[in-house]
Amino acid sequence: MTALRADGVYKVFGRRPGEAVRRLREGATRDDVKGLGTAAVIDASFEVQPGETFVVMGLSGSGKSTLIRMLNGLWRPTAGSVTLGDADLSTVSARELREIRRRRVSMVFQHFALLPHRTIIDNAAYPLALQDVDRTERRRRAGEALEMVGLAGWEDHLPAQLSGGMRQRVGLARALAADTDVLLMDEAFSALDPLIRREMQEQLLELQQTLGKTIVFITHDLNEAMHLGDRIAVMRDGRIVQIGTSEQILSDPANDYVAQFVADVDKSRVLTAASVMVRPAALVTTSGGPRTALREMREAQASAAYLVDRDRRFRGVLRDEDVVAAQRAGTEDLTTLVQDGLTPVAVDAPLMDVFAPSAESPLPVPVVDERGRLVGVIPRVTLLEAMSPTEVDA
Amino acid sequence: MIPESFRIPLGTWIESGVEWLTDTFEVVFDLIKTVLLALFDAVELVFAGPPWWLVALVLSGIALWAKGWRLAVGALLGFVLVLGVDQWDNAMATLALVVVASTIALAIGVPLGIWAARSDRVSTAVRPVLDFMQTMPAFVYLIPVVVIFLTGPVPGIVATIVFALAPGVRFTELGIRQVDREVVEAGHAFGSPPRRILREIQVPLAMPTIMAGVNQVIMLSLSMVVISGLVGARGLGQPVVSSLGRIDVALGFEAGIAVVILAMYLDRVTAGLSDRSPVARALRATAA
Ligand SMILES: Nc1ncnc2c1ncn2[C@@H]1O[C@H](COP(=O)(O)OP(=O)(O)OP(=O)(O)O)[C@@H](O)[C@H]1O
Ligand SMILES: [Mg+2]
Numbered sequence: 001m002t003a004l005r006a007d008g009v010y011k012v013f014g015r016r017p018g019e020a021v022r023r024l025r026e027g028a029t030r031d032d033v034k035g036l037g038t039a040a041v042i043d044a045s046f047e048v049q050p051g052e053t054f055v056v057m058g059l060s061g062s063g064k065s066t067l068i069r070m071l072n073g074l075w076r077p078t079a080g081s082v083t084l085g086d087a088d089l090s091t092v093s094a095r096e097l098r099e100i101r102r103r104r105v106s107m108v109f110q111h112f113a114l115l116p117h118r119t120i121i122d123n124a125a126y127p128l129a130l131q132d133v134d135r136t137e138r139r140r141r142a143g144e145a146l147e148m149v150g151l152a153g154w155e156d157h158l159p160a161q162l163s164g165g166m167r168q169r170v171g172l173a174r175a176l177a178a179d180t181d182v183l184l185m186d187e188a189f190s191a192l193d194p195l196i197r198r199e200m201q202e203q204l205l206e207l208q209q210t211l212g213k214t215i216v217f218i219t220h221d222l223n224e225a226m227h228l229g230d231r232i233a234v235m236r237d238g239r240i241v242q243i244g245t246s247e248q249i250l251s252d253p254a255n256d257y258v259a260q261f262v263a264d265v266d267k268s269r270v271l272t273a274a275s276v277m278v279r280p281a282a283l284v285t286t287s288g289g290p291r292t293a294l295r296e297m298r299e300a301q302a303s304a305a306y307l308v309d310r311d312r313r314f315r316g317v318l319r320d321e322d323v324v325a326a327q328r329a330g331t332e333d334l335t336t337l338v339q340d341g342l343t344p345v346a347v348d349a350p351l352m353d354v355f356a357p358s359a360e361s362p363l364p365v366p367v368v369d370e371r372g373r374l375v376g377v378i379p380r381v382t383l384l385e386a387m388s389p390t391e392v393d394a
Numbered sequence: 395m396i397p398e399s400f401r402i403p404l405g406t407w408i409e410s411g412v413e414w415l416t417d418t419f420e421v422v423f424d425l426i427k428t429v430l431l432a433l434f435d436a437v438e439l440v441f442a443g444p445p446w447w448l449v450a451l452v453l454s455g456i457a458l459w460a461k462g463w464r465l466a467v468g469a470l471l472g473f474v475l476v477l478g479v480d481q482w483d484n485a486m487a488t489l490a491l492v493v494v495a496s497t498i499a500l501a502i503g504v505p506l507g508i509w510a511a512r513s514d515r516v517s518t519a520v521r522p523v524l525d526f527m528q529t530m531p532a533f534v535y536l537i538p539v540v541v542i543f544l545t546g547p548v549p550g551i552v553a554t555i556v557f558a559l560a561p562g563v564r565f566t567e568l569g570i571r572q573v574d575r576e577v578v579e580a581g582h583a584f585g586s587p588p589r590r591i592l593r594e595i596q597v598p599l600a601m602p603t604i605m606a607g608v609n610q611v612i613m614l615s616l617s618m619v620v621i622s623g624l625v626g627a628r629g630l631g632q633p634v635v636s637s638l639g640r641i642d643v644a645l646g647f648e649a650g651i652a653v654v655i656l657a658m659y660l661d662r663v664t665a666g667l668s669d670r671s672p673v674a675r676a677l678r679a680t681a682a
Contacts (some may be wrong), residue, residue, distance in 0.1 A: 023556035074579055102585030113580035117598050125585040140442060158676045 003214040004048040009080035011041040013062045017078045030237045040066035042238040051212040055229030058372045062235040064218045073097050102131050106178035108188040111172045114159040121155035123170055127178035136308050145177035164191040182214045204230050226270035234258050247275045266351035271344050275368045277376030280306045290327040293318055304363050314366055314374040317342045344368045347375055358383055411539045429547050434547045438490035445483050459665030472655040479648040488619050488629035490616025492639030495554035496615040511570035524560040532557050532621050540625050550622025558614040565607025569600030599671055611658050
């Protein structure tokens with residue numbers, strides 16, 4: 001079952017929203033219907049799977065905050081429907097909606113939205129009070145959440161006494177304390193300075209690994225989107241123009257807008273080894289001898305071969321001159337000929353981690369999966385090619 | 395050219411309307427009168443019953459708690475001055491009238507303001523009524539009030555309530571509508587029922603503005619005092635009215651200064667109370 005689904009969702013602010021939606025459905029653009037109202041979100045459809053981090057990315061004013069507000073029913077879509085788990089938010093009663101918000105979905109606000117007259121700990125405990133958790137338990141869980149975001153020791157301060165970044169972390173702690181399966185995060189990290197931001201991103205990823213929450217994360221920072229998102233939706237002027245994994249969006253942008261957007265992304269952090277690796281030219285198993293190895297190399301016109309065992313586990317690299325020498329000396333065991341100096345990289349490693357091994361040796365860098373099996377290699381030229389900017393057609 | 399005969403008898407209509415009201419709702423008005431009179435007598439007893447120094451000390455104590463020792467000392471000196479010009483009993487009667495009238499005005503005005511803040515329809519319906527109440531010269535609606543309630547403190551109280559009601563409604567509505575929309579949304583986002591949002595978020599955050607309304611209500615009540623002296627309400631209004639009739643500068647000034655002292659006391663104390671609200675404290679924490 002999907003955790004969250006949006007079906008043809010529209011949101012138009014203004015005097016004649018219904019008419020605007022009708023025109024938009026007929027293909028009008030946001031500008032065409034200006035006279036009827038502001039079309040903040042136009043025909044948004046997507047599904048988020050349980051445990052997935054779904055990132056919505058777009059420039060300021062593209063409708064991200066409006067979209068996320070409809071995902072927990074804060075705002076009603078002008079048209080279309082939002083389904084959270086098994087509940088269609090447009091048909092549930094006000095009472096059921098409150099129950100859903102208490103138990104199943106929490107939110108981090110772009111402008112924090114803390115209660116200014118309550119202490120930090122009371123702010124973090126706010127959702128728990130609404131869940132009827134008793135006082136001591138509330139303090140304990142809120143305290144844990146504050147500690148998670150690095151705000152231990154600030155419990156008894158007021159929000160006004162904290163910096164913007166700290167307040168944002170209180171907002172995050174509040175949502176974490178609620179301990180709901182679905183987490184809506186509207187630019188949750190945008191007010192943080194770069195170091196803490198990086199730290200919070202790592203923490204979120206870690207948290208995701210242990211808790212497996214369903215997260216909708218909004219950002220206008222592409223690097224953040226690529227870093228955090230399992231999938232990314234790119235919004236432009238109210239419409240979702242592309243949904244895909246970071247690699248799909250990078251390597252196959254749906255249109256010029258997306259291409260422009262991704263043009264200056266730091267690809268070394270986003271693209272993984274898997275996305276650029278190629279098949280190894282010469283492959284020898286440990287059961288073969290020097291003769292087989294030499295034949296492979298000759299056929300592939302390569303000066304080295306990758307040695308794997310029967311389970312295809314990577315054992316090392318053989319150089320042509322070593323193999324020739326071994327053949328003359330009558331050595332049959334290829335494993336003794338393996339050279340040092342070529343470290344394999346993991347298949348999900350970011351390209352950034354491929355640079356170092358690639359610099360160590362002129363040979364293509366071997367790529368292995370989690371069980372150590374050789375799945376591909378990355379020649380230096382492929383690496384350099386992947387790092388060059390995406391071409392943007394005029 | 396306006397024809398000689400053109401005349402809308404609006405005044406006559408209103409007059410017969412008031413007469414009709416008086417006759418039809420005699421029982422209701424009698425009840426209101428009895429209740430207000432009893433309330434006023436009880437409150438006046440609290441202020442005028444004990445010896446003057448005890449009342450002055452308690453009132454100064456309230457000033458000490460609400461604001462600080464400076465205001466407390468100032469208040470004490472002021473009360474001694476009131477006593478010195480022989481206006482103590484009148485001042486206490488006035489204070490009782492202000493307390494009764496503004497409490498009732500707030501008891502009606504604040505809930506009405508909350509309702510208006512939550513419903514645009516109520517807001518549009520209430521606004522012209524408030525405009526009418528606020529701009530109609532106070533003397534004018536004193537007349538029907540006197541027709542209905544005759545003389546004594548009750549017409550004074552009723553006229554004062556009507557006159558002072560508007561800012562209670564307006565400031566409350568404004569305060570609640572001004573509360574940061576995202577904070578209210580946060581309440582909804584975590585599943586708070588609307589009533590609880592009102593209690594835990596909207597009213598506390600609107601409190602500084604609501605308190606400004608409370609202050610306005612009290613000050614307007616006090617300003618009605620002189621006028622209600624015209625219809626025989628006990629208090630500082632009576633010496634003012636009679637000094638006007640006799641061109642008695644001395645008496646007029648003495649009663650006037652007593653009004654000023656009460657006004658300053660009530661103003662500073664309510665301002666002090668509004669500074670003590672959690673939100674006001676939180677705002678000060680920013681500066682610290
Ligand atoms: N309550 C509202 N009434 C009218 N128009 C609105 C309202 N809220 C948002 N809009 C308009 O809808 C559009 C999308 O706004 P939204 O806040 O969703 O953008 P965003 O992508 O979150 O931008 P940002 O990155 O600046 O937060 C904007 O043009 C905005 O002016
Ligand atoms: Mg936004």
